[in-house]
């Protein structure tokens with residue numbers, strides 16, 4: 621039986637792809653995406669000289685070259701929408717509260733290291749926003765070792781983040797004085813300055829394999845906003861447990877404003893602020 625939206629991906633093929641995507645990347649593929657997905661797969665089938673979506677599924681699952689194809693495939697599936705200074709209320713809590721608490725804790729322990737991760741960083745806007753706010757806070761100067769690390773499964777967006785060149789609407793809510801301070805104009809676009817790039821780094825990786833990228837108790841804050849909204853509950857659970865392992869005992873987790881852990885886990889304590897809920901790891 622063929623799916624109505626796209627006759628060249630049948631129900632069984634869609635189910636196989638759906639299971640694979642959920643198991644490997646945590647993403648939930650909606651059945652109404654079958655048509656658009658089938659269309660996006662046409663160039664992949666052509667490139668690989670495969671005759672059907674079933675062949676493509678077997679290639680993804682079993683071929684020796686499948687790791688490389690996973691990266692091509694994932695670029696077709698992800699929603700990469702992002703922009704600088706997204707969700708102001710949360711950023712205010714980060715700047716006005718969390719950074720001060722963590723600075724005090726670290727100073728007391730004579731430990732001047734701060735690590736922040738933008739998990740599901742897309743093209744880097746969130747990571748560079750956090751880097752700007754860190755520098756603007758003026759709290760981590762001199763001999764502090766600070767870094768914001770962006771990680772995303774999609775290699776295409778990681779390449780954009782590393783290039784650090786932005787144009788169009790992504791900068792539209794960036795305060796003008798910060799645009800001036802941290803960006804250089806290049807034609808119609810803006811490139812992040814070296815001062816931001818020095819404390820920011822990007823890497824390709826799957827959040828379901830977080831422990832492969834970040835050591836236990838090595839991180840202070842994880843931002844994972846507008847990512848788990850595409851996961852099912854058990855994948856959200858696995859993902860935020862991975863974050864908890866990588867966070868220090870006094871670490872914090874920021875999720876998107878429509879993402880909640882209420883039904884998912886009790887390993888974090890929700891802290892309520894005006895317009896924002898932040899999660900603190902329970903020790």
Ligand SMILES: C[S@@+](CC[C@H](N)C(=O)[O-])C[C@H]1O[C@@H](n2cnc3c(N)ncnc32)[C@H](O)[C@@H]1O
Pocket residue numbers: 645646647698699700701702703706739740741742743746771772773774777825826827828844845846847
């Ligand atoms: C909608 S963007 C959110 C970007 C940014 N966090 C923000 O809030 O503006 C979601 C990003 O999550 C990434 N993503 C989805 N599943 C992932 C996974 N399993 N591992 C790593 N990144 C993932 C996607 O590639 C996409 O770039």
